[in-house]
Amino acid sequence: MGKKGEVKLIGTWVSPFTLRTRxxxxxxxxDYEFLEEKAGTKSDLLLESNPVHKKIPVxxxxxxxxxxxxxxxxxxxxxxxxxxxxxxxxxxxxxVARFWAAYIDEKWFPALKTIRFTKVxxxxxxxxxxxxxxxxxxxxxxxxxxxxKSFFGGDQIGYVDIAFGGLLAWLRVREKNYSVSLLxxxxxxxxxxxxxxxxxxxxxxxxxxxxxxLIEWVQINIDKLQQAPPAK
Amino acid sequence: MAKGEVKLLGSWPSPYVMRARxxxxxxxxEYEFLEEKLGVKSELLLKSNPVHKKIPVxxxxxxxxxxxxxxxxxxxxxxxxxxxxxxxxxxxxxVARFWASYVDEKxxxxxxxxxxxxxxxxxxxxxHPVKEGLALLEDAYANHSKGGPFFxxxxxSYLDVAFGCFLGxxxxxxxxxxxxxxxxxxxxxxxxxxxxxxxxxxxxxxxxxTDKLTEFINRIIKMKSQSPN
Numbered sequence: 187m188g189k190k191g192e193v194k195l196i197g198t199w200v201s202p203f204t205l206r207t208r209x210x211x212x213x214x215x216x217d218y219e220f221l222e223e224k225a226g227t228k229s230d231l232l233l234e235s236n237p238v239h240k241k242i243p244v245x246x247x248x249x250x251x252x253x254x255x256x257x258x259x260x261x262x263x264x265x266x267x268x269x270x271x272x273x274x275x276x277x278x279x280x281x282v283a284r285f286w287a288a289y290i291d292e293k294w295f296p297a298l299k300t301i302r303f304t305k306v307x308x309x310x311x312x313x314x315x316x317x318x319x320x321x322x323x324x325x326x327x328x329x330x331x332x333x334x335k336s337f338f339g340g341d342q343i344g345y346v347d348i349a350f351g352g353l354l355a356w357l358r359v360r361e362k363n364y365s366v367s368l369l370x371x372x373x374x375x376x377x378x379x380x381x382x383x384x385x386x387x388x389x390x391x392x393x394x395x396x397x398x399x400l401i402e403w404v405q406i407n408i409d410k411l412q413q414a415p416p417a418k
Numbered sequence: 419m420a421k422g423e424v425k426l427l428g429s430w431p432s433p434y435v436m437r438a439r440x441x442x443x444x445x446x447x448e449y450e451f452l453e454e455k456l457g458v459k460s461e462l463l464l465k466s467n468p469v470h471k472k473i474p475v476x477x478x479x480x481x482x483x484x485x486x487x488x489x490x491x492x493x494x495x496x497x498x499x500x501x502x503x504x505x506x507x508x509x510x511x512x513v514a515r516f517w518a519s520y521v522d523e524k525x526x527x528x529x530x531x532x533x534x535x536x537x538x539x540x541x542x543x544x545x546h547p548v549k550e551g552l553a554l555l556e557d558a559y560a561n562h563s564k565g566g567p568f569f570x571x572x573x574x575s576y577l578d579v580a581f582g583c584f585l586g587x588x589x590x591x592x593x594x595x596x597x598x599x600x601x602x603x604x605x606x607x608x609x610x611x612x613x614x615x616x617x618x619x620x621x622x623x624x625x626x627x628t629d630k631l632t633e634f635i636n637r638i639i640k641m642k643s644q645s646p647n
Contacts, residue, residue: 238520238554252512254519264508277495278481284488289469323469 193218196232197243198225200403203255204243205393206352210259212389213343214269225403226410256287259348273345279331283338286327287349294320295353298360314366317357321374324350328376336383343387351384351394358397359404424449425477427463429456431634433526433583434486435474436624440579441493443620445500457641487518490579504576510562511576514569517558518580525551526584532591533635541595548591552605555581559607566607567614574618582615589628590635 195211195218197204211218223229228240235244235251245252245261252261263272273280297320301313331338331346338346361368371378385394404411426442426449428435442449454460454473466475466482476483476492483492494503505511528547535544558577563569569577592599602609616625626634 247509250509252509252516254516257512257515257519260515261508261512264511277492278478278483280495281483281488281492284491285483285485288485288488 192248194221194246195219195243196221196223196229196235196246198223199393199395200225200400201242202352202356205355205395206255206348207243207245207258207262208393209343209348209351209389210262210272212393213272214262214266216262216266216269225407255352256291256345256349259345263345270342271344272339272348274339282331283345286324286331286338286346289320289323289327290346290349290353294324298353298356301360302363310364314364314368317360317368318373321368321377325374325376328380332376332380337380343384343389347380347384351390354381354384355395355397355400359400362397362401423479425452426450427452427454427460427466427475427477428473429454430624431586431626431631432473433587436583436586436626437486437579438474438476438489438493439624440574440583440620441490441503443624444503444574444579445493445497447493447497447500456637487522487580490576494576501573502575503579505570513558513562514576514580517555517562517569517577520551520554521581521584525555525581526587529584529587529591533594533639545595545597548599549604552599552608556605556608559611563607563611567611569611574615574620578611578615582612582621585612585616586626586628586631587635590632593628593632 193211193216195204195207197207197220199222208220221229221231223232223242232242232244233240235246236242236253239253241253243253243255243258245258247261247265252258259272274283294317297313297316301310301317304310304313327346328338331344332340335341337343338350343351357369360366367373369377369381384390424442424447426435426438428438428451430453439451452460452462454463459471463473463475464471466477467473467484470484472484474484474486474489476489478492478496483489490503505514525548528544528551532541532544532548535541559566559569562577564571568574569581574582588599591597599605600608600612615621
């Protein structure tokens with residue numbers, strides 16, 4: 187829907203936040219041009235489009251930039267309103283969805299990101315426990331939001347599916363980094379089933395990263411990376 | 419609208435609570451204000467917000483809504499016949515959300531660190547990101563207010579509420595540091611905006627008095643220095 191030139195996305199295949207926006211674009215069947223940033227460099231277009239944060243993803247719609255992954259997802263939902271809804275229609279359900287997306291970004295993701303900053307075993311274990319506790323909360327959130335259906339959004343992929351799903355491959359990377367299993371059928375049965383269904387979804391399967399390829403990418407680019415995972 | 423339907427858990431100094439109160443006032447929603455005491459979290463708060471245990475919490479028909487900006491959007495959507503808080507155009511909404519997010523993630527953390535800075539060098543270092551942030555917000559005001567006086571144009575809107583709630587803390591910081599952070603020379607747009615915002619009927623009764631807030635913040639700093647946590 188819409189000529190390809192109208193919609194551009196500046197991002198990378200590696201970035202969990204870029205992934206969120208790609209899932210949203212796919213859900214709405216939007217054609218877009220994917221402008222891939224190279225590791226360790228920031229294009230002029232990126233710096234011009236997001237001068238405040240200088241970070242991906244940036245959506246360009248009729249050349250106007252929209253920044254911040256969840257803001258982009260809401261923008262996509264509101265502009266392409268004839269496609270399947272990403273946010274629930276009921277205001278209370280919307281508030282719950284927004285709450286969990288904010289939780290994921292403000293509380294859960296930082297542990298996933300910053301665990302790589304330490305080599306101290308006690309601190310690593312502390313971060314792993316934070317991630318476990320968070321997953322336990324998200325397991326409960328799934329029950330609350332899904333109301334017995336397949337996704338946080340119900341029958342269809344919705345806002346929290348996108349917010350959390352974007353991080354899934356990097357969660358698997360962390361599990362391999364530390365030889366632990368955090369999201370699985372025993373500890374998080376609901377999330378385990380959800381993760382499988384999400385990754386198989388047509389809007390997700392072609393853009394969801396392969397954790398092994400992410401690990402390979404980190405190794406190749408380790409000197410270009412000042413910090414762990416890529417931008418927001 | 420029956421008062422019992424809407425309750426707000428909060429406290430008078432909190433800028434985040436102020437966001438919710440301004441939104442309720444904009445929509446003329448009657449509500450019961452359940453004030454939390456400093457240093458004590460009520461049973462109701464712990465039950466209503468088990469994840470963060472923080473104010474504000476809006477209780478609507480006893481169902482809790484947490485996180486100030488989530489609450490503001492909820493109020494906007496439920497009381498949709500009142501004046502709109504979020505802009506109607508999706509691009510304007512994205513811009514408003516972007517700057518609100520900037521205020522929460524970058525600006526306020528820098529502002530909050532100001533009163534803690536000890537000594538001239540530390541104070542100058544702490545001042546720098548605050549001034550940078552205000553310069554960005556001044557630009558945002560110039561670019562998006564469409565003549566103002568508010569970020570939302572003629573009416574108070576989402577970004578006014580998201581940023582304006584910090585004017586109390588800004589005033590306290592100005593008093594403590596002796597530096598006019600918002601002023602007619604470096605931030606003329608924001609200077610005019612701040613006056614209009616604080617005088618707005620939905621704001622004036624919930625914006626704390628600067629002296630009272632200074633005393634409160636000093637108490638907090640003292641409490642924190644006595645029990646490092």
